[in-house]
Each structure stands twice: as C-alpha cells, then as structure tokens.
Amino acid sequence: MDSVPLVCISGQVPTHLIGTDAFQECDTTGITRPCTKHNWLVKDINDLPRIMHEAFEVATTGRPGPVLVDIPKDVQFAKAKYFKPKKEKKLNVRIINRFNQKDIDQLISLMSKASKPIFYTGGGVINSGPKASELLRELVSLTGFPITSTLQGLGAYPGDDNLFLGMLGMHGTYEANNAMHDCDLLINIGARFDDRITGKIDEFSPKSKKVHIDIDPSSINKIVKVDLSIVGDVSDVISSTIKTLKNKNLNLEKSNKQKVSKWWQQIQKWRTKKSLNFVNSDTVIKPQHAVQRLYELTKSQDTFITTEVGQHQMWAAQHYKFNKPNRWMTSGGLGTMGYGLPAAVGVQVAHPKKLVVDIAGEASILMTMQEISTAVQYNLPIKIFILNNQYMGMVRQWQELLHEKNYSESYSEALPDFVKLAEAYGCVGIRAEKPSELDEKIEEMISIDRPVIFDCHVDQNENCFPMIPSGKPHNQMLLGPKDQEENKITGKGKALV
Numbered sequence: 001m002d003s004v005p006l007v008c009i010s011g012q013v014p015t016h017l018i019g020t021d022a023f024q025e026c027d028t029t030g031i032t033r034p035c036t037k038h039n040w041l042v043k044d045i046n047d048l049p050r051i052m053h054e055a056f057e058v059a060t061t062g063r064p065g066p067v068l069v070d071i072p073k074d075v076q077f078a079k080a081k082y083f084k085p086k087k088e089k090k091l092n093v094r095i096i097n098r099f100n101q102k103d104i105d106q107l108i109s110l111m112s113k114a115s116k117p118i119f120y121t122g123g124g125v126i127n128s129g130p131k132a133s134e135l136l137r138e139l140v141s142l143t144g145f146p147i148t149s150t151l152q153g154l155g156a157y158p159g160d161d162n163l164f165l166g167m168l169g170m171h172g173t174y175e176a177n178n179a180m181h182d183c184d185l186l187i188n189i190g191a192r193f194d195d196r197i198t199g200k201i202d203e204f205s206p207k208s209k210k211v212h213i214d215i216d217p218s219s220i221n222k223i224v225k226v227d228l229s230i231v232g233d234v235s236d237v238i239s240s241t242i243k244t245l246k247n248k249n250l251n252l253e254k255s256n257k258q259k260v261s262k263w264w265q266q267i268q269k270w271r272t273k274k275s276l277n278f279v280n281s282d283t284v285i286k287p288q289h290a291v292q293r294l295y296e297l298t299k300s301q302d303t304f305i306t307t308e309v310g311q312h313q314m315w316a317a318q319h320y321k322f323n324k325p326n327r328w329m330t331s332g333g334l335g336t337m338g339y340g341l342p343a344a345v346g347v348q349v350a351h352p353k354k355l356v357v358d359i360a361g362e363a364s365i366l367m368t369m370q371e372i373s374t375a376v377q378y379n380l381p382i383k384i385f386i387l388n389n390q391y392m393g394m395v396r397q398w399q400e401l402l403h404e405k406n407y408s409e410s411y412s413e414a415l416p417d418f419v420k421l422a423e424a425y426g427c428v429g430i431r432a433e434k435p436s437e438l439d440e441k442i443e444e445m446i447s448i449d450r451p452v453i454f455d456c457h458v459d460q461n462e463n464c465f466p467m468i469p470s471g472k473p474h475n476q477m478l479l480g481p482k483d484q485e486e487n488k489i490t491g492k493g494k495a496l497v
Helices: 028-035 045-060 073-077 101-113 123-127 130-143 174-182 234-247 257-271 287-298 311-319 340-350 369-377 393-402 418-425 435-447 481-486 491-495
Strands: 006-012 038-041 066-072 117-121 147-149 164-167 185-189 209-214 228-231 303-307 355-361 383-388 428-432 452-457
Touching: 006 028, 006 045, 006 073, 028 038, 028 066, 038 045, 045 066, 066 073, 101 185, 101 209, 101 228, 101 234, 117 130, 117 174, 123 130, 130 234, 147 174, 164 174, 164 311, 174 257, 185 234, 209 234, 287 311, 287 355, 287 383, 287 435, 303 311, 303 340, 311 355, 311 383, 311 393, 340 355, 340 369, 369 418, 383 435, 418 428, 418 452, 428 435, 435 452
Parallel strands: 006 066, 038 066, 117 147, 117 185, 147 164, 185 209, 209 228, 303 355, 355 383, 383 452, 428 452
Antiparallel strands: none
C-alpha cells in the first residue's frame, strides 16, 4: 500500500519435505501472495541468479513494492556458477508510460481554463526519484497553483513555501481540505484517493474536473472516477507538461493570475482559521509544541524523521516541515505500530553521518523496542523521541468520539522507566517533564553521538485536530475539543472509521 521496494529472502524446509508438514514448514509463497508484487519458490540452484535479478527488477520497476524469494535448505547448500542475465533479455513488464502528447495538451487546456485549481500530490512523486520533486517545484512555480500533499508525499514540495497548503486528509489543514472540496480542477499526481483523503466518497470534490497521473493503471478510476487519466512515471509526465508549457510560451502564473486571484483570496480566508493552532502551556508540555521545538532545533541539519503510528505521527506530519524528499519515513496504508524504530535503524545505516530521529509514542515504541539493541551493537546514533502521554492516544481519541468515553485498554499504567530502559540497553536516556527544560534537553539529545531514548512527558488529554469525523465529507472538520463535543458521531458514521 505504501509502494515500498523491498526484497525479502526467507528460508524453507528441503525440497523433498515440502508438503509433508515438516518441522517449521510454512507455505511462505502462498501466505505472502496477497501482499507482494510477486514471489518465488526456488527449487533449482541454477535458477537462483536469474530469480534474484528478477526480484530486484520487479520490486523497483513500475509502482514499487515488496517481493519475496523463498529458498529451501538443500538449495541453500547447493553450488552453481553465477551468471548475470543478458541485458537484452528484458523482463516481461508492462510499459510504464502510456501517455501521449494529446494527453499533455488536454491537461494544459484544463489548467488554462481553471479558476480554482489545486495540485494534490502523493508518495508517487517521492518514489519517482529526486528529479520528480525538482520538476514538481518548477511546475508549481510556472502555474502559481496551490498545492497540498498526502502523508506519504510530504517533502516532495517545500513545507514552508507559501503555495503549500499543508497536508490534506483526516488530520489535514482546514485550507487544504476545503480547497480540495471547492476546487474546479483537481490534479492528482502520484496519489491514490484513499479513504483518509476523500472522507465521504460521494461528496468528495463535487464540482471539480479531475486528473489522475499515476504509474499504476489499476489505480485509475478505482475509487474516484476521473475526467483525464495519464498513466506514466510522474517525473516523465511533469517533464512533458513543463516542456509543452514552455514551447507554447504559456506562463500560467501570469496569464491565469487574475482568474485565480479570487481563489487565493478564499484560501487566505480559510488560512485565518489557523487550524493547526493549539492552547500552549507553561506547566505541561503540549505534544504539538514538542514537535515544533524539535523542528526548530534540527531544521539547520539534514534531518531524517521516522515515526511510529498514532497521534504523535499526525502531530509530526502537521508541525515538522519537510523541504526535501525522502526525509520522512512513516507507515501509512497499514498504520503499523512499531515501524519507526527499525526504520530509523535502516535510515541511519544508509546515512551514517546524518541526524535520524524516530518521533514515537510510548505504546508504539514498545512493539519493537528490542531493536534498540541493534542500534547499540552497530553504533547507530538514532534518537527515539517519545511523546509519552501514557495512552494509546489515537485509540483514546476514537473511544471518546465513538464510544462515549468508555475507555478500554487504551491507558498504560505499567510503562517502563524509559531512562532506565535506555541505560539497560547501553544507550542514553533523557527525560523532559516541563516546557522550560525542553529546548536544553533536545539540544543535549542532538549532541550525543550514541543511541538516545528521549522520554518527553506530554499532556495526557490532548487530542489531534483538525479531524474529519467518520462518515462526514472532507470539508466538514472538527477544529478542536469544542467541535468534538458538539458534533457527536452517530449511526452509520460509527462504522465508517
């Protein structure tokens, strides 16, 4: 779902025992078939070189994704000559780019006529490579259109640029979601119209012409019917669009300025809502404030952020501004608690001299806490920044919305002492409990060239806003606790989480 190119290699019982329910036998290829792009059971050592090359090719070609190679024990012990597949023997993969100049001309025609346009970008821009992000920035500059991003697309466009409306979706900004709803031209670049973006699907962006640019043809018209589909690598599509605009001497930023000016006036009105605002405190650390201070104290470095899953993940997406692609690693499609720590380990291995921070929740981090020993063993100076509210915060928030505050198993009364736990693993533990000490302790964390677990005690009752309530269209948002009390979710809405 997150389009992550991953090659998994698993061990299997010897070939002569497959199908006999042998000790530790598992139908690995059968189990993983629904969640991989492709998988292989290697029965002949002579097939292994070809299969390994195919595995990497399939994982990285087209829409990226996971593949699996299952190798029985007897094949592992066998020997064979390695050979590299001949270059002329290309894999039987679908042609990536299926668009033509007519599609690009049609896109530019729609852009020229639009008075309320918006770019809606996703993880496909990131997956297309750094060049795609550069081209996206050029396209936005040429058009002057507002741009928003999904959770997985953050960093493809600078988060501090005035044309950027912030993240959209369930916990997106007021201006981004309203612009998506009221626009007359919606240009989807590398996103998949998932339910966390659309809200109530039959009321999603009702008056817009919709364009969908995606490398995966199966994503087109899957959830939202579009007026123009362009199947191809977004980098190639954006490049062709820019080239055509320049060849036609079309500067939409200037020619459409008057037409789009009223649209920008409306967006500025939505911005005055300041939907990411929160009531700060001098006595207790607010989680949003903690993320903001982390951002301010790390933005001068080339920082890589991973997250676990929950409220802390959304606060990180809202309040940490990403200006480069591939600086934000998070679990979106499946929302996997425990993702951030092992992801941070991998990022630190790939970028040994960079600052890597896992913004975590105290519940999520315990899912894979044992991996901190990997960081210690291999001298990986990752920083685990825990927003500790003693709750599975997102679970608690939904229990308030849907279950009349009947809390069940969302409060953690028996948490470990994270500072002592850090010391037990052989890394450094730091605790912050007051706003006045936060900056100093974050700077201490950054300065330590060892793995650090930072236990940041935050307001236990803080909820994550804005929020599109379950079963509501994407322009009807809860902006704070008062809205939450006044807009109870009832009936069918409770089932549409």
